[in-house]
Amino acid sequence: MxxxxxxxxxxxxxxxxxxxxxxxxxxxxxxxxxxxxxxxxxxxxxxxxxxxxxxxxxxxxxxxxxxxxxxxxxxxxxxxxxxxxxxxxxxxxxxxxxxxxxxxxxxxxxxxxxxxLSYRHLAATDALRAELPGVGRVYAADLVFHNAYGPDKAWFRDPALSGGGCVIDLGTHLVDLALHLLAGTGAPVEVEHVTSRLFAGGRPLGDRADVVEDFATARIDLVGGAVLTLGCSWDLHAGQEAVIGATFYGADGAVALANVGGSFYDFRACRHTGTSSTSLAEPPDDWGxxxxxxxxxxxxxxxxxxxxxxxxxxxxxxxxxxxxx
Ligand SMILES: NC(=O)c1ccc[n+]([C@@H]2O[C@H](COP(=O)([O-])OP(=O)(O)OC[C@H]3O[C@@H](n4cnc5c(N)ncnc54)[C@H](O)[C@@H]3O)[C@@H](O)[C@H]2O)c1
Incomplete structure (x- = not known):
């Protein structure tokens, strides 16, 4: 071939x-x-x-x-x-x-x-996929992808070449991961309502067409009542290189994947029950x-x-x- x-x-x-x-x-x-x-x-x-x-x-x-x-x-x-x-x-x-x-x-x-959609293929995502049915009906998920640097190539910040900023660059992964994992549990994943706020350089993006957003927050309400919150950014004062995570909350527990130590490459998955947390997957994992x-x-x-x-x-x-x- x-x-x-x-x-x-x-x-x-x-x-x-x-x-x-x-x-x-x-x-x-x-x-x-x-x-x-x-x-x-x-x-x-x-x-x-x-x-x-x-x-x-x-x-x-x-x-x-x-x-x-x-x-x-x-x-x-x-x-x-x-x-x-x-x-x-x-x-x-x-x-x-x-x-x-x-x-x-x-x-x-x-x-x-x-x-x-590379984050579907983390070992940590496989662990979430396997554990998710055990947390009961998922009613909320927190999705974050903050990149303290932002892309280093100029075309990413040109709307004509990129199609958008951090939402299309990073939010794509988060929304895909949430819809894909929830669909895998048989839960309804039809979107009912979306609200969002987009910023560029710390100011609301408004209808400026010459710049792309570098910070976004959104709430995505699903039919059936579940709610997803989304946060993503470039160039954020994040205190580390990246903050990447997806946590799914159910009536019987939660499952979470998160980057380790600010890394773009190392991920851990955990199952949370009340105040206790059990590891489901640890780095290293060559997923790229x-x-x-x-x-x-x-x-x-x-x-x-x-x-x-x-x-x-x-x-x-x-x-x-x-x-x-
Ligand atoms: N899946 C992921 O997790 C992930 C991670 C990083 C980047 N990406 C995506 O990969 C894409 C590329 O990102 P990158 O960081 O490698 O960018 P890059 O600028 O390093 O690479 C783009 C390449 O395309 C070439 N190019 C430009 N116009 C072309 C054309 N008309 N025909 C052929 N080649 C052309 C450029 O010369 C360059 O070599 C982006 O869409 C980005 O969103 C995905």
Whole structure:
């Protein structure tokens, strides 16, 4: 099976290495608007450098996309229409309409569509998934992702290239994780009402179109009464590099995953009962490339379109409501 890698910057190169090392597929083509980045990545895996347009039209078995976020939807659709399965970085689209258009293209072409919702694949998330049914009906969840630095590339802060700030960058992971885990328990996950506040540089974002939000707080009420609270930010005075967590409260207990010591990479999962807490999972855990490797394994196994891709649209709809659109 032959893959093409489109966008081989920081995360594209990382995921390319993980997929190639897993051995389900070969890296055949590499494309990037940076000739240096493309040449270095292609040399590493013995692939051919082509233009982005050539890669998207090639009809190679699968295309792995890790370009600036605003390009994802159009590039994914072009690849799918040329007959390639797609694994795309999050966010799949800048809004629900774009996201739905990609899912529809994958459905029409009957091709496997994956998105790098990498936090679904933590060992700590697996532990939560297993323990969640034991806490009773979940009535509340607290979701946080504060990044004390924010992204170091200018395009992330340009709305035309990123599609948004910390909500689309970090909130995507949190909303997906909550909806995905709750759906797995059979609980209703239909969203009834969303309220939010977005800020940029400490001031309400308002209708400024030239900047993206760097702090957001939202409350997401689900049909049936459960409530999710969401907080995410870039450049926050967080006292550590990152604060990342998802806690689910039920009548009989709670389960939580949280980063350890401010790390972006180390996660712990716990079960809380009253004042006591029991560890369910501890670092280390090499989770970064897992979503991409799973997609390549499924593709090599002959899997076609998976209707679970509709979950990508459900998350994008919630984000639209957080953005007030
Ligand atoms: N799943 C995760 O947890 C996770 C983590 C980090 C980043 N990401 C996502 O990955 C994407 C890339 O982020 P990054 O930090 O690697 O950015 P980056 O800037 O390091 O890489 C983007 C690459 O795309 C290339 N590029 C730009 N326009 C292109 C085009 N038209 N065709 C081909 N290549 C093009 C750039 O030259 C660059 O090499 C973003 O959408 C980001 O949200 C996801």
């Amino acid at each position: 032959k893959l093409g890698f489109l966008g081989v910057g920081w995360i594209g190169r990382d995921r390319m290495r993980a997929v190639v090392a897993a051995g389900h597929a070969d890296a055949a083509l590499v494309a990037d608007t940076s000739a240096d980045a493309a040449a270095a990545a292609a040399r590493e895996v013995g692939a051919q450098v082509v233009s982005p347009e050539e890669l998207l039209a090639s009809g190679v078995d699968g295309v792995v996309i890790a370009t600036p976020s605003a390009l994802h939807a159009a590039q994914s659709i072009t690849a799918l229409e040329a007959g390639s399965a797609v694994f795309c970085q999050k966010p799949l689209g800048r809004d629900a309409a774009e996201t739905a258009a990609v899912v529809d293209a994958a459905r029409s072409a009957d091709l496997l569509l994956g998105v790098d 490339g897992r979503a991409a490797v799973e997609w390549s394994r499924r593709l090599a196994g002959g899997e076609r379109f998976d209707p679970a891709a509709d979950e990508f649209v459900a998350t994008a709809r919630v984000l639209d409501r957080v953005y007030g659109r």
